[in-house]
Amino acid sequence: MTAFISVILIAIASTVAFAWFESNQETLTNYQNTFECKPGIIYDPRSIEEVQTIVRQAITENRTVMTGNRKFASQIDAACTKDGEIQITLKNMDKVVQFDAENKTITVQAGMRFNKLNDFLREQALAVNMVTELGTFTIGGMLGSGTHGSTLHKQSNMIADYVTELKIVDGLGEVRVLTGESLNAARVNLGVLGVVVEVTIQLEPAFKVKADVKGHKSDKGLEDKILTIAQQNYSTNIAWFPGLGRYTVTTYNPVPLETPGNAYNAQADVSDFQEYMYGLLFNALHEFPGSSLQCLAATVRYNSRASSYYRDIDTGKKLKNPIGHSDRMQYFQCKKPDQCIWDRLPIALQEVTIPLEQLPNWIKDVKQIIAKHPRTCFPLNGIYFRFSKASPSYLGMNAGRDSAYISTEYTLRKKGEAVPKNYFVNLEIEQMSLRKYQARPHWGKNSIAIFEDMPSRYPKWDEFVAFKQQIDPNNIFTNPFWERVSNQDPLANYLNPGCNASGECYCQTDEHCQAGAQCVPGKHFTDAKICM
Structure with missing residues (x-):
């Protein structure tokens, strides 16, 4: 009887605990x-x-x-x-578990935000010197999608590759500590291996960086220069505006920690009025006939990127020669942690990686595409390049190969109203990247259509799936996204009328396009199918 009562009490306690959260x-x-x-x-x-x-x-x-x-x-x-x-959600699991200053490691709960981690480490004169451009991601989320920055001078541009140990709850409800090859499988995990609960990260001595921003009014020979620029600097971001024939280069290089300077990246620190005007402009980009306004907006954006966009963290004053802590310099500061400009304006982002050495040829091809679609401009950030060495992760975008990261942004309209202006140019570039340059899409950005043939894009895909079957034998950790990218739910199922406009397909027939458009081959990369 006593044993029976104990079982009942345990069951009640479990139910109560379950209700707490x-x-x-x-x-x-x-x-x-x-x-x-x-x-x-x-x-x-x-x-x-x-x-x-x-x-x-x-x-x-x-x-x-x-x-x-x-x-x-x-x-x-x-x-x-x-x-x-x-x-x-892991919003309540956001604490430091263990900090080892001597061995330069820290273990945190996976719900901790990256900027909070950096705030803690800055006080210890330590850092994770891989820096993404947005600091509000959770550590667990960054591992789920392979969040990255840009560097060819560090071991990787992903925080995932600075992890030395993962603690997860697996598909049997058991706690596992992953190291070695199991860790490589789980560094970028899409959330389908289990619940990542604790993360141990290798740290480095903190340092500051000096930023240098330059605008170039001619993109002639960019394909011959771009890899040298990336290789000669600690961190490099390049925004190419091919419709204008211009590009900007932002580089970061280390300076000693004691160097004077307390700058931060203020690109996203815009006023309410500026944000309002951006909203009006985004609507006008779709309503105004032709591409003139789009190219005007691209010119404005080029000019804003071609000069320093850094401010002093104490005075707010704009700085011509900015120096600051590596994290603050490289990720954007927004007015409020959960209120960045892209949170409220209709911006979509497509990003892929291609083999680093192929980037010059890719640029040449895009120049050919733009030449056949005159006055096509990219008004938000141009075509944006970042860089990384190869990763040992199974599903990192840079898994097994040095990589160039390529992003394009465009403005959206409300569903059913209109597709983005010149969207067909984006689609020709996108399909060329996938089919000619073996591109790998970013796991957290992009549209549904871009995730075609994903198992063929990763040499260790089968090993990842086998590891998932081992630690999640009942397939507890799955969702519609995983079913699509693993071909359990083939993208052919999304070939519905109008699916191209919603980003769910690349057209095969005219019915997949928006009203008044036809499904035709790309003008340069003819293996692409675009709605024009």
Whole structure:
């Protein structure tokens, strides 16, 4: 009888604990409110034991689980659970677990934000000197998608490659500590291996960087210069405006920590009035006939990137020769942590990587495409280049190869109103990147259509799947995104009328295009199919 009562008491205690972190049914949305997910329940655990309870309950109920924030930093459903299934957030698991100053390592809970980690480390004169351009991502989310910065001078541009140990709750509800080859499989994990609960990161002595910003009014010979620029500097970002024939270069190079300077990157630090005017401009870009306004906007953006966009953190004064801590210099400071300009304006971003050595040929091809689509401008950030050495990760965008990261941005309209202006040029470039240059799409950005033939793009894809089967034998950790990219839900299922305009397909027939457009071969890369 005593044993029976004990079992009942344990069951009651488990139910009560479970209720502590259960929330009412909610809808998750991405940072721009352009994509939503409808989990059956969202849990906010406070401990590893609570995560285990959730996973074990999911196993008992034959349900699936995914980890992701209520306001997720993705254009698609990469971190969303299937409708009606279980979502976990780690907002309550955001603490430092262990800090070892002597060995320069830190273990944090996976819900910690990257900027909070850097704030802590700065006081210790230490840093993770891989720096992404946005600091508000969670550490777990950065590992899920392979969040990156830009450098060819460090071992990698991904925080994933500075991780020395991962602690996860696997598909059996057990705690696993991953090192060695298992760690390489899990560095970039898409959230489908388990719940990452703790992360141990290798640190370096902190240093400052000096930023140098230059505008170039001719892109002649850019393909011959670009790799040298990237290789000669610690960190390099290049914004190419091919419709204007111009580009800007921002480089960062280390200086001693004691060097005077307290600058920060103020690109995203815009006033409410500026943001309002940007909104009007974005609408006008679609309404105004032709591409003249788009090219005017690109000129304005080029000019703003061609001079220093750094400010002193104490005075707010603009600086011509900015020097500051490596993290503050490289990621954008927004007015509020959860209110950056791209959170409220209709901006979409496509990003891929290609083999680094192929970038000069890629640029030559894009010049050919632009020559056949005159007055095509990229008004937001041009075509944006970043760089990295090869990663040992199985599913990092730079897995096994030195890589060039290529981003294009465009403005959106409300669904059904209009496709982005000159979207067909983006699609020709995109399909050329995929099919001629073996491009790998960013896991958290992009549209549905771009994730074609993903298993063929990663030499260790089969090993990743085998590892998933080993630690998640019941396939508890899955979602619609994983089913699409792993070909369980083929992209052919998304070939519906108008699917090109929504980013769900590359057209095969005219019915896949918006009204009044035809599905035709690309003008330069004829293997592409574009709606014009």
